[in-house]
Amino acid sequence: xxxxxxxxxxxxxxxxxxxxxxxxxxxxxxxxxxxxxxxxxxxxxxxxxxxxxxxxxxxx
Numbered sequence: 001x002x003x004x005x006x007x008x009x010x011x012x013x014x015x016x017x018x019x020x021x022x023x024x025x026x027x028x029x030x031x032x033x034x035x036x037x038x039x040x041x042x043x044x045x046x047x048x049x050x051x052x053x054x055x056x057x058x059x060x
Contacts, residue, residue, distance in 0.1 A: 011040055
């Protein structure tokens, strides 16, 4: 499993790519922008799940 810092770095790179595609200049760029946004949302979800996951030694 990747470390949270690696995931956050990936999100930052995707956000930069998203910014570069905004506003989209063609239907293909619009589709790419949508895919990038979805990837960002997925990674943010993963980070949220990691934060909520119980850790070894946590009280039950």
